[in-house]
Amino acid sequence: MGSLTRLGMFLAEEGGEHGGGGVEAGITSGWAVENVWLILVLPFVAALLIVFLGKANEKWGHRLAIAMMGYVFFHGTWLWILTMTDGVLYEASYVIGDLGSGFAFELGWVVDGLSSMMFFVVGTVALLVYIYAVGYMKGEIRYAGFFSAISLFAGAMLVLVAAPNLVQLIIGWELVGVASYLLIGHYWEEKENSSAGMKAFYVNKVADVGLILGAIMLSASVGTFNITGILDAAEEGAGELSSVAVVGALLLFFGAMGKSAQFPLHVWLPDAMAGPTPVSALMHAATMVTAGVYLLGRMFPLYEGLAADARPWIMLIGGLTLFLTGLIALVQWDLKKILAYSTLSQLGYMVLAMGAGAYTAGLFHLFTHAFFKALLFLGAGSVIHAVHSNDMRDMGGMRKPMPITYWTFVIGSLALAGIPPLAGFFSKDEILAGLTHAEGPSTAMVLGIGIDTFFFWTAVFGAAITAFYMTRAVFLTFHGEYKGHGHPHESPASMSAPLVVLGVFSVGAGFLNVPGVFTGMTKWLEIRANEFYEFHPESLDLGVALTGLTAGVVGIAIGWWLFARDADTQAERDRLHIPGLYPLLENKYYLDDFYLAIVAFIKGPLARFIDWFNGHVIDAVINGAGLVGVWLGRAVYGVDQKGIDAAVNGLAGAAGASGAVFRRAQTGRVQQYAAAFILGVVVLVISFVFVL
Amino acid sequence: MADWISLPVNWVFLVLALVIAFAGVKVVTSRNLIHAALSLVGVLASTAALFLLLSAEFVAWVLVLVYVGAVLVLFLFGIMITRAPMGREVSLDNERRGLAAITALATFALLAGTSWVAFGDVEIEGVGDPITTGDLADSLLGRYLIPFEIVSFVLLAALIGGIALARKDRSPAEEAERTDA
């Protein structure tokens, strides 16, 4: 261990206890939990109705969507409040059909700490985004279709989150992917938008292979798709499950890598910014991309126990994502792309936390990040809507015409950078704390250092980078002189009101889990049917907190120094242009080119080889079979013609010939008949009288 | 054989039998139709004589009356009407002479053989008490009345049929004409 490590260990406090899930809950029945199906079904109903009613009047699009989401928000918040007060634990499954081999296809819902938190997050952010979209999408093409698709998405996400078994989870997972494809490609008239939608779908599909294989592997070894059942078996350490647990868990994580855009399957998220900004805010910041983190959270007892050997890999991927994508954000000019890479980086944080065994930390960060990232996206959308361009080079000086947007955006950025007392500080700090107390995989070594230490410092460095690029974004967008040509003005109330609300959340959400003061979130998230253990710090770890805070402040400072004077000239803006590093970052580590090369190989040489093989080998076999058939046919024909027909003709001929022969007896001459008659009589008499 | 030939009755029989045989052969082989018909007369007459030998007087004279008197005349008329060749002609036989001969021989063999085997040594009384007409009448109108009547019906039918057949064909128009007129 080096001095850096010792510093880290010194800073980290030892205090803390190990508690865990499987907490008794107060509410296990009642109207709220028994009718969760309303939350799951209403969005689909709304989506369908919008398709039909929207044709008549497109306003039905937002009316139905907001009405539906209003209810979802209401019911979801109610459940969340129940969780906060009494705790809720409820599971219902209805058998729909039989999948064979003893597996049943069930649909239902789970209400526990984790899912009610997700209900609340989805309900709140979605409602605010819908309201925002009324203003943002006004006059845009396919207005009603947009709301239909985004309602479909909401339904799918809720189905996923409420899933009591892996099959329903996968159904929700796939439907969310479909909705994402539809929404990213909303402006499909531009080819790159539809291509972006397809890219998202393909990358997710590659990852889904892992998801499905993992789900099948785990379920087959346990004998049920039900998550509680699988986790119970994991708790017991049952023989069959233990042999596939690690592989299955890794495969599930591979699926999560697609949906939550972990390196190297992150490539679809930046391109997904081609969709309308509300979509980016809702799906690619707050909810859809967090589905992977949610999956890790849902299956956490497995990862914490039987499949603990999978966790170093999860940490590795999460850490790589965190770091590498954050660097790319430094060199982006597109405001939404910066936020996209920032989302990627934060997702890396969450995955890293889950990998380190910090269940509450990862999910708490999901919670807070949803609010301030949605806020940032909506704010960016507000600016883009005013300026009609995504590029920061067309912006500048936006704080004067758009004060609400400016201040909420600043709040969001500070939250993201982890500045107290904003939400991001608490959640990020908790992750860092969790990293220092990572159990189990801490024995894995990376570059000679313990894995938890390595990623602790990676996360700290990542925090600095985050603060830096957000500061750059703020200054280049809102400060200095306006570089564009239009007349930007503040967005309408439908758009700025949600910004304010999200701003409030970004401020207050962090206080839900302050170690040593109020750890409500910890308690609530641990209301689960299955037990698991995680580290609970006794109090706020000052050493860790200060480390994180310092990193953030350092990042802001550097950004301020570089960009506060509003890099007016291109030369100043190109200060970041470090030769060698810059092109690498600008080309996103050439990852897209690498993938394209793979696709090109499949399209080109591989396809040509397969075509040759098909044409010369397979077709030869088939043609050979065909020729055999033809030859057989000819042979049969010949046999038929010469053999059978000859036989039949011969018979006929024989009949005719014999007839001709016998016909000679029919001369028509009576005398002949008489002769035959008399002879016959004579013969008969002789034979009867003399012989017999 | 010697016993048989010594009886005068048998001499007569033998003569008559030879006549019959010869005439019969003439009937079936003669090229001249008239000769054939007349040979039949010989056969019939000789048969009648044989009947006398067998004390069947009534039958003998009925044979002569009916057969020779009526039937043969009928035959001669038939021959003339059908313009049968009355003179010599190449052959009155057809291609099937061989088959016919075989059949005839077979028949003869059967009949003769059966007769010889069955009745080889039966003696009969020839000329003796004749069967009188009275006896025949008693039998015909007594025991065999019904066959007698039926035979008369046959004759009647033959009569009517003959007339119907021999009538000249008239067309329906001529029929109508005749009935109207």
Next chain:
Amino acid sequence: MTLVQFLLLSSLLFSLGVYGLLARRNAVMILLSVELMLNAVNLNLVAFEAWIRDAFATGNVFAIFMITVAAAEVGIGLAIVILIFRNRATANVDDFELMRG
């Protein structure tokens, strides 16, 4: 006299009649042969009658019947032959092969 001599004679006559029946071409000749055959049967009947000598003179009676029927038959037969001759202008039996198969 033996019975069998008459029977042999009648057999001979009958066979001759059969030959004539089968070998002759002219329809009238065929009828003639039929007469020969009938006559042979008559001889047979009477010969048996002479042997049996029953009270009813059955053989003779039937001989009479046969003569009668033969006469009737000849009448009809000749009528038919004449009719055919009218239609076909031939009495050659070989020409009547309408029933030829």
